Amino acid sequence: MKNTLVIGLTGGIGSGKSVTADLFKQLGTTVIDADKIAREVIKPHTKAYQQIISKFGSTILQDDQQINRKLLREVIFKEPQNKLWLEALLHPEIRTQLEQAITKVTTPYCIVVVPLLIEKHPYPLVDRILVIDAEEKLQLSRAMERDSADSEQILSIIASQASRARRLELADEVITNTGSINDLKAQVLTLHHKYLSLAKPSNK
Ligand SMILES: Nc1ncnc2c1ncn2[C@@H]1O[C@H](COP(=O)(O)OP(=O)(O)O)[C@@H](O)[C@H]1O
Numbered sequence: 001m002k003n004t005l006v007i008g009l010t011g012g013i014g015s016g017k018s019v020t021a022d023l024f025k026q027l028g029t030t031v032i033d034a035d036k037i038a039r040e041v042i043k044p045h046t047k048a049y050q051q052i053i054s055k056f057g058s059t060i061l062q063d064d065q066q067i068n069r070k071l072l073r074e075v076i077f078k079e080p081q082n083k084l085w086l087e088a089l090l091h092p093e094i095r096t097q098l099e100q101a102i103t104k105v106t107t108p109y110c111i112v113v114v115p116l117l118i119e120k121h122p123y124p125l126v127d128r129i130l131v132i133d134a135e136e137k138l139q140l141s142r143a144m145e146r147d148s149a150d151s152e153q154i155l156s157i158i159a160s161q162a163s164r165a166r167r168l169e170l171a172d173e174v175i176t177n178t179g180s181i182n183d184l185k186a187q188v189l190t191l192h193h194k195y196l197s198l199a200k201p202s203n204k
């Protein structure tokens with residue numbers, strides 16, 4: 001049984017999810033990262049690790065025997081069948097681990113970062129959806145700089161993700177991350193108080 005209000009934080013690539021999650025963490029909020037869990041469930045010695053090697057061969061491994069996630073992304077990006085196969089393998093495990101992590105939360109509310117929350121709507125486990133919003137041009141320049149990627153790569157990722165309109169449609173709260181970090185901080189603080197007040201037992 002969970003005893004915390006679960007906020008699903010999402011947004012497109014480069015919108016500022018990680019930066020925003022860190023600001024919530026600085027306020028003492030528990031942050032759970034679905035991407036981090038996704039990396040853990042394919043570590044050596046997991047069931048998924050073995051199955052991925054059986055499916056794609058050991059060329060999917062890096063020199064250190066970890067799965068090459070970039071290569072894996074490319075393989076599933078090119079072939080929808082592979083994508084479905086991998087999702088069927090990993091998603092139930094990721095959800096189970098997310099659920100376990102949520103059960104252990106002791107803060108009144110927690111932030112669960114799920115980059116593809118909108119694509120997977122309705123997503124179990126989350127009570128509210130917080131969308132980090134920025135226009136595409138800004139997503140593009142931020143992600144290109146962060147990942148040293150070219151615009152084509154980032155644009156193809158943006159095109160594969162839910163539209164901005166769809167995200168905003170499903171959002172319970174929106175952070176507009178088009179200004180400075182201080183501007184972002186102020187919005188996070190306002191929401192922090194809102195979530196604390198929503199999490200009060202009388203409101204559950
Ligand atoms: N308001 C902002 N001002 C300046 N840089 C920002 C701002 N928001 C995000 N960034 C930078 O943009 C990049 C993308 O942000 P990040 O949080 O990694 O996005 P996401 O996790 O959504 O992909 C990072 O390098 C981050 O430091």
Ligand SMILES: [Mg+2]
Nearest residue numbers: 016017018019
């Ligand atoms: Mg991120």
